[in-house]
Amino acid sequence: MIYILYQRRIVWWKHIINFAVYALMIVSAHYVFVQTGGHTGPMEPTALYSYLLAMTAYFTVNVIALGIYFMLLIKKSLFQVIHGFVKETITAYISTLLLSLMLTMMFETHFYFGLFLFLIIAVLLSVSFKQLFRLYQEVSDKAARDPRTNLFNHGYFEELLEKELAQAKASGSPLSLVILDVDSFKKYNDTFGHLKGDKLLEFFSKLLLQECDPHHYIAGRHGGDEFTILLPGKRERETFSFINSLRKKVNDSYFEGVEIFPHGCLTFSAGIIEYTGGIYDKSQLMDKADQALYYAKAQGKNLVHIYNEQSPISKTIDIEQDIQEIEQQLKIFLSKDIYTFQHSKRVFTYAMDLCDYIPLSDAEKRTLILGALFHDIGKLEVPKHILQKKEKLTAEEWSIVKKHVIWGKEIVSAIDKYSDLIPLVELHHERVDGKGYPYGLAGDDIPKLARILCVIDSFDAMTTERPYQKTKTFDEAIQELRRCAGQQFDEAFVESFIRMIANKYDFKLEEMNSVS
Structure with missing residues (x-):
């Protein structure tokens, strides 16, 4: 209750989830304690086995609940999250659980003082764990995101692509992939230098996130001035409409020095591919999107092209x-x-x-x-x-x-x-x-x-x-x-x-x- 009053800015449903997790932990610990021969009331040193099992239940439920939360947040497997979480927190949990036994014994002789200590320590531990969770999330973000653009890095994007591709195969749901490239970026770099070029990439990436995040599309940095967007549940025509409107917005977004570009503004070219049954892995999907991008650039840039087997071969070969x-x-x-x-x-x-x-x-x-x-x-x-x-x-x-x-x-x-x-x-x-x-x-x-x-x-x-x-x-x-x-x-x-x-x-x- 104190936490709810203290953290009023947090949305109400998060408080409910937090309370539900605590309730599950306490109820689980209680039933394990009772079922293994423990009795409520004063501390019984002879029931140490029951106390330890109750603590284990409390710890296990907490770790699994938090593990599921972080699994959904950072899209890693539950095993990976729990393994990392337990490794970093096991010592703190053991200390907390042992401390709870000491406070239980103190309640028998100094109830109010013991209760005061319990509340103080609980609040301090809550703050410490919150900082630990924030640190864990920051580390996870650093491992998954490109530091320059804050988009998903190439390796993590490919992991997500593989998962979404497997899901699309299993469910038959549509999935589209876009590869886009900032037009004439080398010219901008050569003219204004790499530091200014990096600022342009940051500006461009911010525009991508602003447009993709509300729709839960997945944006990543493919490398250099190439970017990728994954659109689960979207067909190629819907994707084309979205990317083309994004292209218009980019054209209308001014950044210092874009006058040197051929079109007099910031532009990009993009290739789109929709997953079909004949595509069997992520590499093939990426390759076809790249071919569509190549064709868009070959047609004069600032274009969006949907991959099609009937399109002229992008590289003319005898x-x-x-x-x-x-x-x-x-x-x-x-x-x-x-x-x-x-x-x-x-x-x-x-x-x-x-x-x-x-x-x-x-x-x-x-x-x-x-x-x-x-x-x-x-x-x-x-x-x-x-x-x-x-x-x-x-x-x-x-x-x-x-x-x-x-x-x-x-x-x-x-x-x-x-x-x-x-x-x-x-x-x-x-x-x-x-x-x-x-x-x-x-x-x-x-x-x-x-x-x-x-x-x-x-x-x-x-x-x-x-x-x-x-x-x-x-x-x-x-x-x-x-x-x-x-x-x-x-x-x-x-x-x-x-x-x-x-x-x-x-x-x-x-x-x-x-x-x-």
Whole structure:
């Protein structure tokens, strides 16, 4: 009651929660004390066991309640919060609980003096714990926030993105991500110096927080003059409306020296991506948002662009030149595994032909064709004796071979211009029934192009000689594709591939249907 009168500025519901926590602590301690043989009244040294258990209950309820509060506040796991909280407060709690026993004994001989001491110590401890909580919160904020802008730092933002992405996948709720970049910031830095440039970033960040906080959007600093905003529950069109209005507000917000910018005011460019089933991790989401940002800047800056597969490719690349470049890298296989080299070339050819049978954008065609050529690059890391083994692979050898998709991802990740090939390299062994590897993705969670490549890759693997597997005829392979459609393969792409094979090799579909 004293605390409520003293802290009148605190909203009423916080006082209710605080009182409820105290009530839970005291009631829990009381029932544990009684249930373990303790008796209310004067101190009984023989009931020390009951006193200790009651203290433990009081401590446990307090720590869990406060842990839940901080978990919601700083968005960390309950275990992390409680572990840090107990580590920092255990000594203070033990001292408080032992002191309470001493005061209980004093009540028997000096009741009023004991009560006075109890109230004084309780108030002092309350102030001390409040300062401790404030310190804990400040430390947590420093670990999660960028000191220059007070936005979430890159590492913590990615943690939040991963959590929100998992929630969106589980619930089917919309989620949008924005990457934005202050236009011509380098020019401002070069003209006015880094100190002034830092002040501009602080000014810009404050505008972001003012607009994002009321909507509970998550703003972060991606690095340098790039920023990120996460909008849970929002679709791309709603996000576009919000970001575009933010862009207008930034344009109208004056900061000293912005006259040197091309538009005569502070501007930014932004790329938007909405999570869809084909996006399987946060890196892919970030990459697509970055592509949309690149396109917005390429169109003259001070623009907001929504990622779209139909958009012109942001970096104009001659696909023939890309093919030659990848083939040069694949020729390394010649000295290690001629089968993998030839297999990649055949899968590439099938992919080229299949593009005429499946409706794909130019960007998707390019990605499928180059991904088909590059998909097994990770086998460079598989030992030669395993790749060329004629007998059936052991379980241990097979587990090594399966790692080629992860190793391939690492190789492709090192080449920026081919980052859009990563899903095909990493996921072409996933199955629509969720029994594939490396992640066990299922259905539409597997990107469309990876599902297409799975069909092509499997067909060629079945119809060409391999050290440890008997070759199937085209008819047998088509029969296997149809048998596994809906389990291993996407049914729609199986039939498209079969039509392509029928036309290219002059098969009759009626004959193949009778075979199946």
